[in-house]
Amino acid sequence: MYASFKAIGAYVPSKSLTNRDLEKMVDTSDEWIRQRTGIENRYIAAEDEYTSDLGAKAAELAISRSGLAKEEIDMIICATITPDYLCMPSTACVIADKLGISNVMAFDISAACSGFVYALNIAKAFIESGLKKNVLIIGAEKLSAIIDYSDRTTCILFGDGAGAAIIGTTEEREASLLDIHTSADGAFQDFLITPGGGVKNPCSPDVIDRHLHYLKMKGNETFKLAVNTLTKDVTRILEKNSLSSEHIDFFVPHQANFRIIDAVGRKLKFTKEQVVLTVHKYGNTSAASIPMAINDWYESGKLKHGDLMLLDTFGGGLTWGSALVYFNQRD
Ligand code: UT7
DSSP: OEEEEEEEEEEOOSEEEEHHHHHTTSSOOHHHHHHHHOOOEEEEOOTTOOHHHHHHHHHHHHHHHHTOOGGGOOEEEEEOSSOSSSSSSOHHHHHHHHHTOOSSEEEEEOOGGGHHHHHHHHHHHHHHTTSOSOEEEEEEEOGGGTOOTTOHHHHTTBOOEEEEEEEEEESOGGGSEEEEEEEEOGGGTTSEEOOSSSSSSOSOHHHHHTTTTSOEEOHHHHHHHHHHHHHHHHHHHHHHTTOOGGGOSEEEEOOSOHHHHHHHHHHTTOOGGGBOOOHHHHOBOGGGHHHHHHHHHHHTTOSOTTOEEEEEEEETTTEEEEEEEEBOOOO
């Protein structure tokens, strides 16, 4: 029995934040943002709309597309770096309650932008070991809550949103989560970091005055490492499975920066049509970015049952991962 990608769903908040809006907030320009990142727009959750709300809406759609009854879901994993609560309860537990699902294992994972691919790997392990049958995985982020809107180096990049998938079972290898590779290197922990609010720098007036509770990024260093690591990781997973870029229907990279996606896509010889691109619409939504991109391609009619996707991600930790996944949702 193999794990299989049975359904996708996503939710995008209604309020948009354009480059023109950001021009009024910090010293930046629409032209700079487009040229350096490819981003034109991002969406921001309402003040009283939390990560669990975004996640629950994405999950509702994925569950309905899967045809499963909620009682058939036996595990919920939420990947997020913007949980509703800092320590507990987990956002997965809050989402479970909003969905009306109880008595199932539910927990969050913190792997930043790689969170969805990490969750996919955990779901695969639980299903293929026979412990679980239908796992709901969610990538949900309200990044606007941890963004410093006076820091032009980060505030132009990030947006809010959620994506969710149902991972079930199949007997066919050509409908499975074929292979997943996930990894990390803590030596680069300060490349993407929220220094305050945790145990090391607990919340205090000083932490807030120094904006330490906001996301900080060494953008240029992260950029270079991302291109090299992603290219190596994708090459490795393709070689390991005796595949090359022509065998892939859609390359679904983490949507952080068009220039990273373009550089990796070119090195791996993917055509423009193979590369899934949503960064211009949503910005970087961290753990939500890959499932939101898959949902976009599905809803636009491009992604079809049986297509082979290559997912590829990189983020804070530093963490990274890649996955070869057959899309097994039936309309
Ligand atoms: O999702 C997790 C993984 N994250 C990533 O992969 C993000 C990786 N990094 C990036 O996407 C890019 O590094 C950025 C888009 C963040 C920055 O682009 P860059 O080409 O690396 O620019 P830079 O940091 O080298 O900055 C170049 C110049 C600097 O000015 P000086 O020192 O040359 O005078 C910055 O101060 O651009 C300036 N700058 C800006 N100018 C206008 C930085 N941010 C802005 C801005 N508007 N928003």
